[in-house]
Amino acid sequence: MGVVMPDTRIADTQAILTETKAKQSSGSLAIVGTGIQALGHLTREAEGHIRHADVVFHCIRDPLMLADLHALNPNVIDLTTLYGADKRRSLTYVQMAEVMVAEVRSGRRVTGVFYGHPGFYVAPARLALTTAKAEGYDTCLLPGVSSLDYLFADLRVDPSQSGYQAMEATDFLLRNRPLVTSGHVVLMQVGPVGDLFRPVTDNLERRAILFERLIEIYGENHPCVDYVGATRPGQKPVLRRLKLGAYRDPANLKRLSKASTLYIPPKDSLDNDMAMAERLGISAMVGKPLPVPAAESAPITLVPSTPPVMSNAYFKAMQQIALDPDAAQSFRADPVRYVTSFGALNADEQRWLAAFAKPATPVKVVAAVEEVQDQNVSTEDVQDQNVSTEDVQDQNVSTEDVQDQNVSTEDVQDQNVSTEDVQDQNVSTEDVQDQNVSTEDVQDQNVSVEDVQDQNVSVEDVQDQNVSAE
Ligand SMILES: C[S@@+](CC[C@H](N)C(=O)[O-])C[C@H]1O[C@@H](n2cnc3c(N)ncnc32)[C@H](O)[C@@H]1O
Structure with a gap:
C-alpha cells in the first residue's frame, strides 16, 4: 500500500521513534475518514493513523471498508452497536464520544474512523474531539473524501462557477434558510428529513414538505438530481434526475434513501456589476464573452516532466x-x-x-x-x-x-x-479571468445535469449499503 514499514527504518530513526513513544505518557485522539468508496478513498495519512493506533473505534457498516480496517489494525471496536431502536441519535452520539474519550483518558492512542469526511456532518466525532481537546489531550481531525466532493466529481459540478450552498435538509426547513438560486445548491440528509431518531424511517409526509418548499422557491419544472455516490469499487453512482414537481408522486419520494444527497442546479444568472468591474480594472474583459481560444492557436511544445532534484x-x-x-x-x-x-x-x-x-x-x-x-x-x-x-x-x-x-x-x-x-x-489572477470567461460553462453544466438523467442507473441497492452516523 506504499507504506514504509518499521523494519525499513534506519537505526538512528528507529531510536528517535522509540524515544518519542516512550515520552508519550498521555493519550491522544485522531479522527479519520474512509471516504465514501470502500478501499479507493482512504487517504494514506488516515491509513497511518489506523495502523498505528492502540485502539480503533469505527462507525462503519460497509463490509469492504470493515475488511480494510481489520487488516490494518486488529484492535477494533464497533460503535454502531450503540444505535438503538427508538433511541434519540443525540444520546447515541454522546455515548460514542464518551467511549472514545474514556480510552484516551486511560493513556491510549485512539483513532476514530467514520465514513466520508469525518468532520463533515459527523456529530460524535466532533463531540469526542471537543471533549478530548478541552481535557488537554492531543487531537487531530484528518480530511477525507466527502459525499460533497464525490458529487462534484460525479456530476462534474465546479463550485467555482456561480458558487454553491450546502446545507442540511431539516435545518434548511426549520430556519427557513434562504437559498441562493443563482448558485448550485446541495441538500444533505434529504431522506431522513425531520427525523431525529434511529432507525431512520421512510417518512414520505416530511419529504413532501421539503419538496413543496423547494417548488415554492424554484417552480415545479426546475430539475434536481437525487445523488448517491458508489460505495463499492467498480460500481456506478445513482444519478436520478427529475423535475422537482415529480416529487409530488409518493413513489419518487420513496426512492430517496438515507444516503441521498439532493443537487439543485442554478436557476438564475446574475448580471455583472460593471462599476465593480471598472474598479477592478477588468471591465474590458467582463460582460463580453471572449471566444475560448482553439488549442492550435498557439504552438504547443510538450516537455517531459523532470523529476525534482531530491535526496x-x-x-x-x-x-x-x-x-x-x-x-x-x-x-x-x-x-x-x-x-x-x-x-x-x-x-x-x-x-x-x-x-x-x-x-x-x-x-x-x-x-x-x-x-x-x-x-x-x-x-x-x-x-x-x-x-x-x-x-x-x-x-x-x-x-x-x-x-x-x-x-x-x-x-x-x-x-x-x-x-x-x-x-x-497567488499568481492566479489569470485563472480568475479565465473563470470569468467561462461563466458560460455554468449553462453547459446545467445542460449536462440533464445528460445525467440518461446515465440514471437506478442502483437503489447502493443506497441501502450506505452507512450512517447522521
Ligand atoms: C451524516 S451525513 C455524513 C456525511 C459524510 N460524513 C460525508 O463526508 O459525506 C449523511 C449524509 O451524507 C450524504 N451521503 C452519505 N453517503 C452518501 C453517498 N454514498 N452518496 C451521496 N451522499 C451521501 C447524504 O446526504 C446523507 O444523508
Missing part, C-alpha cells in the same frame, strides 16, 4: 512523516534531528529544514489569529440561536474546536515559513 533521505523522511503519526511527532519535536537521521540532504533541503526548524516570530500572524477569534465570537452568537436540529446542535459544539485551532499559533507560524509557496499560488 533519498529527504523523500523517505517526508514519506514516513506523512504515513506514521510517531514519525510526525518525532519530526515536530526536533525536525533537523529527525530528517537528517535518514541521511544526507542537498543544499536546498538543508535550507528548507533550517527555516522550518527556526522559531518564527511573525507579528502579523498574531493579528490574523485574533481576527479569526473575533469571528468565532460571532459564530457563538449564531449558535445560541440554533435551538433545535440535533446535528446542528452537535455542530455548534465544534466551534470550540475552531477556537482551539486558533490557539495553535505555532501551526500558523509554521505555515508562514512557506509564504513563498503561497505566493506562487
Whole structure:
C-alpha cells in the first residue's frame, strides 16, 4: 500500500521513534475518514493513523471498508452497536464520544474512523474531539473524501462557477434558510428529513414538505438530481434526475434513501456589476464573452516532466512523516534531528529544514489569529440561536474546536515559513479571468445535469449499503 514499514527504518530513526513513544505518557485522539468508496478513498495519512493506533473505534457498516480496517489494525471496536431502536441519535452520539474519550483518558492512542469526511456532518466525532481537546489531550481531525466532493466529481459540478450552498435538509426547513438560486445548491440528509431518531424511517409526509418548499422557491419544472455516490469499487453512482414537481408522486419520494444527497442546479444568472468591474480594472474583459481560444492557436511544445532534484533521505523522511503519526511527532519535536537521521540532504533541503526548524516570530500572524477569534465570537452568537436540529446542535459544539485551532499559533507560524509557496499560488489572477470567461460553462453544466438523467442507473441497492452516523 506504499507504506514504509518499521523494519525499513534506519537505526538512528528507529531510536528517535522509540524515544518519542516512550515520552508519550498521555493519550491522544485522531479522527479519520474512509471516504465514501470502500478501499479507493482512504487517504494514506488516515491509513497511518489506523495502523498505528492502540485502539480503533469505527462507525462503519460497509463490509469492504470493515475488511480494510481489520487488516490494518486488529484492535477494533464497533460503535454502531450503540444505535438503538427508538433511541434519540443525540444520546447515541454522546455515548460514542464518551467511549472514545474514556480510552484516551486511560493513556491510549485512539483513532476514530467514520465514513466520508469525518468532520463533515459527523456529530460524535466532533463531540469526542471537543471533549478530548478541552481535557488537554492531543487531537487531530484528518480530511477525507466527502459525499460533497464525490458529487462534484460525479456530476462534474465546479463550485467555482456561480458558487454553491450546502446545507442540511431539516435545518434548511426549520430556519427557513434562504437559498441562493443563482448558485448550485446541495441538500444533505434529504431522506431522513425531520427525523431525529434511529432507525431512520421512510417518512414520505416530511419529504413532501421539503419538496413543496423547494417548488415554492424554484417552480415545479426546475430539475434536481437525487445523488448517491458508489460505495463499492467498480460500481456506478445513482444519478436520478427529475423535475422537482415529480416529487409530488409518493413513489419518487420513496426512492430517496438515507444516503441521498439532493443537487439543485442554478436557476438564475446574475448580471455583472460593471462599476465593480471598472474598479477592478477588468471591465474590458467582463460582460463580453471572449471566444475560448482553439488549442492550435498557439504552438504547443510538450516537455517531459523532470523529476525534482531530491535526496533519498529527504523523500523517505517526508514519506514516513506523512504515513506514521510517531514519525510526525518525532519530526515536530526536533525536525533537523529527525530528517537528517535518514541521511544526507542537498543544499536546498538543508535550507528548507533550517527555516522550518527556526522559531518564527511573525507579528502579523498574531493579528490574523485574533481576527479569526473575533469571528468565532460571532459564530457563538449564531449558535445560541440554533435551538433545535440535533446535528446542528452537535455542530455548534465544534466551534470550540475552531477556537482551539486558533490557539495553535505555532501551526500558523509554521505555515508562514512557506509564504513563498503561497505566493506562487497567488499568481492566479489569470485563472480568475479565465473563470470569468467561462461563466458560460455554468449553462453547459446545467445542460449536462440533464445528460445525467440518461446515465440514471437506478442502483437503489447502493443506497441501502450506505452507512450512517447522521
Ligand atoms: C451524516 S451525513 C455524513 C456525511 C459524510 N460524513 C460525508 O463526508 O459525506 C449523511 C449524509 O451524507 C450524504 N451521503 C452519505 N453517503 C452518501 C453517498 N454514498 N452518496 C451521496 N451522499 C451521501 C447524504 O446526504 C446523507 O444523508
